[in-house]
Amino acid sequence: MTPRRLALAALVRCVEDERCSASFPHAFPAVLHVTTRTGEELEARVEVNRGGPGNPLSDEELARKFHDKRREVPPGGRRAAELAARTLALPDAQSVEDLTALLTSAGER
Structure with a gap:
């Protein structure tokens, strides 16, 4: 892994999301929170994971x-x-x- 990727990985923190945990193990949702260098906060939520029953692979x-x-x-x-x-x-x-x-x-x- 490159030094830049390792540096980025060091900034990642994994925490439990109650809504995600509530649907586990029937689904594997995820939430991504990002705080940019300017302090802007962004969020992306995936409720139906790719490859699961609600969004199957071809x-x-x-x-x-x-x-x-x-x-x-x-x-x-x-x-x-x-x-x-x-x-x-x-x-x-x-x-x-x-x-x-x-x-x-x-x-x-």
Whole structure:
């Protein structure tokens, strides 16, 4: 992390917001309060977090998140794409057998 980012991070204080806490764990709202160098106070509130039931990610965003977060043994790319496709197809699947077979065969590909 760069020195400028570390300096900015040192100015951040995390405190509980009662309205946010009241909806947890069903939602993960957040509030950002900023006091500028001129003393102006700004606030932004997010009641419905991105990726939650009230504001879900698209299939494309879910697949991108999956690829960004995956930790597999190389080559991985093809297997990860298969896992993402089978996971997104779960609502229409007759069973989870294909998905679980792919998950349990991690070292075989």
